[in-house]
Amino acid sequence: MLLTSRFADGLAVGSDLVTNAETAVRQALSGLSAPPDLVCFFICGEDPDNVSRAGLRVMSMASDASVIGCSATGVIGDGQGIEVTPSVSVWAATLEGARLTTFALDTLRTDDRFVVVGLPERHPDDHAAILFADPYSFPTDGFVERSQEVLGDLPLIGGLANAIQGRGAVRLFADGEIYTEGAVGVLLSGPVNISTVVSQGCRPIGPTMAVTAVEDNLLLELAGQPALARLEEIVSALDEDDRDLVASGLQIGIAMDEYAERHERGDFLIRGVLGIDPEREAVAIGDVVEIGRTVRFQVRDAATADEDLYELLDAHREEFGRVDGALLFSCNGRGSAMFGTADHDAVALRDTLGPISVAGFFAAGEVGPVGGHNHVHGFTASVLVFSSHPSADQSYDH
Numbered sequence: 001m002l003l004t005s006r007f008a009d010g011l012a013v014g015s016d017l018v019t020n021a022e023t024a025v026r027q028a029l030s031g032l033s034a035p036p037d038l039v040c041f042f043i044c045g046e047d048p049d050n051v052s053r054a055g056l057r058v059m060s061m062a063s064d065a066s067v068i069g070c071s072a073t074g075v076i077g078d079g080q081g082i083e084v085t086p087s088v089s090v091w092a093a094t095l096e097g098a099r100l101t102t103f104a105l106d107t108l109r110t111d112d113r114f115v116v117v118g119l120p121e122r123h124p125d126d127h128a129a130i131l132f133a134d135p136y137s138f139p140t141d142g143f144v145e146r147s148q149e150v151l152g153d154l155p156l157i158g159g160l161a162n163a164i165q166g167r168g169a170v171r172l173f174a175d176g177e178i179y180t181e182g183a184v185g186v187l188l189s190g191p192v193n194i195s196t197v198v199s200q201g202c203r204p205i206g207p208t209m210a211v212t213a214v215e216d217n218l219l220l221e222l223a224g225q226p227a228l229a230r231l232e233e234i235v236s237a238l239d240e241d242d243r244d245l246v247a248s249g250l251q252i253g254i255a256m257d258e259y260a261e262r263h264e265r266g267d268f269l270i271r272g273v274l275g276i277d278p279e280r281e282a283v284a285i286g287d288v289v290e291i292g293r294t295v296r297f298q299v300r301d302a303a304t305a306d307e308d309l310y311e312l313l314d315a316h317r318e319e320f321g322r323v324d325g326a327l328l329f330s331c332n333g334r335g336s337a338m339f340g341t342a343d344h345d346a347v348a349l350r351d352t353l354g355p356i357s358v359a360g361f362f363a364a365g366e367v368g369p370v371g372g373h374n375h376v377h378g379f380t381a382s383v384l385v386f387s388s389h390p391s392a393d394q395s396y397d398h
Contacts, residue, residue, distance in 0.1 A: 005033040006033070008029070008030070008031025009077045010026065010028035010077065011078035011080070011082070013085060017045045018050070020086065021041075021055070021058045023088075025058055028090040028092040029061075035064060037095045039062040039092045040069060042076070043072065043088050043171070044074055044083075054088055055071075056176075058173070066100040066175065068132065068172075068173060068174045069173040069174075070361065071169070072163070072362055073163065073364075075089035075361050079346050080343045080346055080347075081341075089359045095188075095386075097191045097192075099190040100186055101189065105133075105184070120187050123189055126189045127154075127155075128157055129156050131158035131159075132158050132185065135364050136167045136181075138183045141376050155196055157327070157329070157367060157382055158367045159364070159382065160364040161364070195320055195387060198382050199309040199313075200268075200269075200379070201304055201308045202268070202300045202305075203301075203304040204296045205234060205242060205298065206297050208255070208296045210292060211289055211295060214288075217284055217286070217287060219285060227282055227283040228283055246299060249272070250273040252272075252283075252296070253296045253297075254268055254269045254289055254294075255267060255293065268296060270378075270379075271287040273285055273297075326349055326353065326356060327358075327384040328346060328358050328359070329363045329368075330382075331379045333378070333379050349383065353385070368383075
């Protein structure tokens with residue numbers, strides 16, 4: 001447990017999830033100098049009924065605060081990550097004067113689309129919303145990508161919840177209630193200084209190219225040539241190590257600023273390359289782009305992801321100064337699978353931002369703003385940072 005005056009976290013690991021919940025809550029609350037206004041918690045457990053019982057216990061012990069939480073396949077707290085092991089992480093914050101509005105989202109089906117209901121009313125002093133969603137029942141991608149239509153420029157930060165047993169076992173929690181589908185969250189408004197960091201951790205390969213022919217998510221031509229031919233040309237020029245990275249998971253970056261003179265690492269929204277269509281010499285990607293957009297193929301490895309996260313956090317510290325606490329939503333493909341340790345992202349925050357209280361979970365997809373727009377990401381670390389900087393109307397993200 002890390003003690004602070006306004007932010008604190010607790011972590012408990014063991015077979016009894018309810019006992020873990022009680023221990024983690026007590027640790028977090030004991031680190032605060034005043035009762036909490038916001039409590040976020042994360043539970044990893046095999047049995048969804050036990051997860052539910054642990055969640056109810058957390059909410060009952062922190063019932064005077066605004067409380068949200070979710071199940072996960074791993075949790076983050078006390079400067080470490082815990083993967084696929086029964087555990088509970090609790091993060092508590094005293095946000096004097098802030099206005100916190102918890103919400104639960106559901107979807108209604110109309111003739112030709114889904115309609116999301118339950119959104120809170122917007123106000124001019126809203127700063128951000130934390131969002132935890134069930135990936136099996138809630139249309140997170142569509143909701144987040146189109147959030148600007150309803151929420152304006154409000155940043156969304158959070159992740160897709162999950163469970164060891166997968167579909168049907170996800171649990172979401174908000175102010176005493178358990179939800180088995182949809183999404184939950186909290187809107188942060190008033191005098192609270194928050195900002196975001198989104199580390200996508202990719203390195204460009206090959207040149208930047210304009211999309212010159214496209215059909216849905218199929219890139220047909222890049223810079224006037226068949227997209228597959230362009231890709232093969234790029235891969236053939238790589239060394240053996242980078243070819244291995246391409247084989248293990250090629251990515252593509254969509255330039256966020258079409259008018260920039262150069263497009264380097266961090267200047268792209270990263271999307272996966274899903275496959276190829278040899279007959280059409282096309283490349284399928286995990287997004288739909290328009291003709292004229294600038295793209296560049298990308299690879300991701302542990303060294304690049306490490307460097308990217310540390311650089312962004314260092315830049316954030318220089319921009320915002322003192323940091324008091326943070327929530328961390330890290331992809332479940334990072335941790336030990338990428339870095340050899342589940343602690344990497346939590347340690348990076350402590351290394352760069354100082355001995356702050358950090359908690360979160362390993363997500364099945366991360367939500368965060370890049371280039372001023374909200375997106376659902378993969379293999380990222382999305383961070384909501386609470387700072388003492390006098391200006392809270394900025395985000396530093398890539």
